[in-house]
Amino acid sequence: MQEDFHYYATYCAAYLAGFSHEESMDICFSAQFVDLCSKTFLQKIKAPLKAATTQLKLEMMDARTDIIGLQDITRIWASFHFLPADLYVDEADMFSAFFPQEKGLYRKKKRHPKKYMNKFRLICGPNGDLIVKTVENAKGKSLQHIGIAMHVMADTWAHRYFAGTPSYVINNVSREFYEYVETDEGAKERLIKFKHSPSAPDDVENGIYSNSLGQGSENTIMNLGHGRAGHFPDYSFARYRYMPAWGEYREIIKDNPGDYVKAFTQMVYALRYLSGSSESFEKDRYDDSVMERYGDRINGIIRKRQLIASDDWKAFGQELSGKNIDDFDLSRYEEEYILAGKNEKDDTFFGRFITAAISQKGMITDEICRSGNRLAGFSRETGIPER
Amino acid sequence: MNTKSDIKTRKYRNNIEVSGRATMILGAWFVAKFILSILLGAESLTKLFGFTGLEPVLYWNLCIALLVVLITLIFLLYIYIGRSAVKYARGQKKNRFFLIITAIFAIMNIWGIPWYFTMDYYKELSLSTRVASAFVDISSVFISFDMIFSAYALSKLKGRDEYEAESCYPYRKT
Numbered sequence: 406m407q408e409d410f411h412y413y414a415t416y417c418a419a420y421l422a423g424f425s426h427e428e429s430m431d432i433c434f435s436a437q438f439v440d441l442c443s444k445t446f447l448q449k450i451k452a453p454l455k456a457a458t459t460q461l462k463l464e465m466m467d468a469r470t471d472i473i474g475l476q477d478i479t480r481i482w483a484s485f486h487f488l489p490a491d492l493y494v495d496e497a498d499m500f501s502a503f504f505p506q507e508k509g510l511y512r513k514k515k516r517h518p519k520k521y522m523n524k525f526r527l528i529c530g531p532n533g534d535l536i537v538k539t540v541e542n543a544k545g546k547s548l549q550h551i552g553i554a555m556h557v558m559a560d561t562w563a564h565r566y567f568a569g570t571p572s573y574v575i576n577n578v579s580r581e582f583y584e585y586v587e588t589d590e591g592a593k594e595r596l597i598k599f600k601h602s603p604s605a606p607d608d609v610e611n612g613i614y615s616n617s618l619g620q621g622s623e624n625t626i627m628n629l630g631h632g633r634a635g636h637f638p639d640y641s642f643a644r645y646r647y648m649p650a651w652g653e654y655r656e657i658i659k660d661n662p663g664d665y666v667k668a669f670t671q672m673v674y675a676l677r678y679l680s681g682s683s684e685s686f687e688k689d690r691y692d693d694s695v696m697e698r699y700g701d702r703i704n705g706i707i708r709k710r711q712l713i714a715s716d717d718w719k720a721f722g723q724e725l726s727g728k729n730i731d732d733f734d735l736s737r738y739e740e741e742y743i744l745a746g747k748n749e750k751d752d753t754f755f756g757r758f759i760t761a762a763i764s765q766k767g768m769i770t771d772e773i774c775r776s777g778n779r780l781a782g783f784s785r786e787t788g789i790p791e792r
Numbered sequence: 793m794n795t796k797s798d799i800k801t802r803k804y805r806n807n808i809e810v811s812g813r814a815t816m817i818l819g820a821w822f823v824a825k826f827i828l829s830i831l832l833g834a835e836s837l838t839k840l841f842g843f844t845g846l847e848p849v850l851y852w853n854l855c856i857a858l859l860v861v862l863i864t865l866i867f868l869l870y871i872y873i874g875r876s877a878v879k880y881a882r883g884q885k886k887n888r889f890f891l892i893i894t895a896i897f898a899i900m901n902i903w904g905i906p907w908y909f910t911m912d913y914y915k916e917l918s919l920s921t922r923v924a925s926a927f928v929d930i931s932s933v934f935i936s937f938d939m940i941f942s943a944y945a946l947s948k949l950k951g952r953d954e955y956e957a958e959s960c961y962p963y964r965k966t
Contacts (some may be wrong), residue, residue: 653799653803654800654802654803655799656793656798656802
């Protein structure tokens with residue numbers, strides 16, 4: 406997902422869940438900051454590098470792809486952007502996690518090597534056990550921790566079917582990538598043209614989108630996450646059909662508008678739990694009352710064919726709260742952190758974010774390791790208590 | 793959308809397309825191998841044609857020209873097979889004549905593989921070179937038969953018309 410959802414939509418969800426304007430601002434800033442808290446930024450403010458929640462393109466170009474480098478990459482991306490749906494997928498019934506209609510239908514003989522299954526089990530998806538643990542881990546913690554949890558939750562919907570580890574055999578997509586476009590004669594399929602041109606904006610009207618460079622090497626950074634599909638899965642209006650490399654010739658129809666509505670309502674439900682309004686958080690539950698009141702408005706924003714919907718979400722949020730939502734400014738809390746004394750840094754905004762990020766990364770890395778999967782390495786820090 | 797039949801259809805279409813692309817690469821390799829072997833001295837046109845040096849220049853030029861035409865024809869046949877396979881896999885072509893040429897190429901390759909080890913012409917090459925060449929030809933045979941089998945299996949899965957309707961044309965109404 407992108408700034409329109411992580412920042413402005415998260416603000417709306419937080420406000421609807423009962424948080425105040427100021428609390429919602431802290432939550433949405435933290436949610437968006439997950440996409441910007443790189444090692445480069447942390448070095449700049451002299452913060453611990455292990456708190457990195459993302460990697461910039463330049464950092465990824467320099468990243469090692471040996472086992473240590475791959476573990477570092479996987480730790481970051483699987484913990485914050487591609488939360489695994491099911492770490493214990495049974496190989497005999499491996500596709501039922503993503504194709505429920507196949508459950509029990511095609512019992513497969515175990516023929517995939519463990520190395521492959523480890524990557525398969527990192528495929529992202531919503532309503533897994535890890536999202537419950539992520540939300541539980543944020544309960545009673547700082548607003549920054551809540552923001553991180555909301556970012557992770559939102560991304561499980563947009564980034565589903567891709568894995569947060571570089572892998573050609575998991576994350577590659579075929580040439581047959583079709584978008585559903587509404588025309589005067591009804592919905593039609595249009596073949597998407599992908600080309601590697603990072604500087605050119607995506608052409609929504611003509612279906613030309615940028616993607617990562619095609620490389621056949623298994624562990625190249627170009628095969629991380631949804632890079633082979635470019636930025637397309639992050640567009641809320643996108644409805645598309647494609648064949649993922651891991652699917653063994655199965656096709657997926659992805660309905661982003663429907664998924665984004667679920668992401669939003671699930672965020673409101675989770676935020677109600679985190680604010681104390683509700684007693685428990687369970688997977689596959691949503692706050693449908695939001696759609697009853699604001700369904701038309703939210704659907705209108707999500708389904709509009711535009712590269713970024715920040716203005717629409719911002720207007721909606723400002724109408725909800727009656728307050729002005731400041732645009733995201735990365736430098737807002739920099740000075741506070743830099744000028745704080747050594748013992749005071751943890752109490753600053755970025756300090757609390759850093760503590761939360763380390764906690765989230767440690768928890769997910771530990772879960773992946775406990776499942777027998779060494780792709781994310783192991784973590785010494787799990788569930789760090791916050792001051 | 794993801795029935796066993798759908799999955800197999802996509803798999804065989806993909807096989808045909810990949811085999812088609814591989815055939816085009818093999819065609820390019822065939823030309824490159826011949827040119828390189830002449831340039832690097834491994835082959836000699838004089839030896840190839842059995843020239844004694846007493847033939848007129850016109851005869852020499854005619855033989856070279858014929859050789860170029862023959863190599864070009866074979867290369868174009870490879871390209872025709874490859875492109876036809878790709879188009880057939882994408883549902884853009886119905887005619888399966890290219891499979892007949894593929895079968896002929898495969899049979900000729902099978903027939904020619906033992907020559908690497910029995911024919912005097914090849915005995916001058918090192919054993920490793922002959923084994924490597926044989927492996928390339930075996931791969932070519934495998935690609936050809938994979939293409940033929942996949943096309944056959946595809947036609948068996950469903951009627952050709954039904955396959956056509958479900959192939960990936962752009963702007964198809966959903």
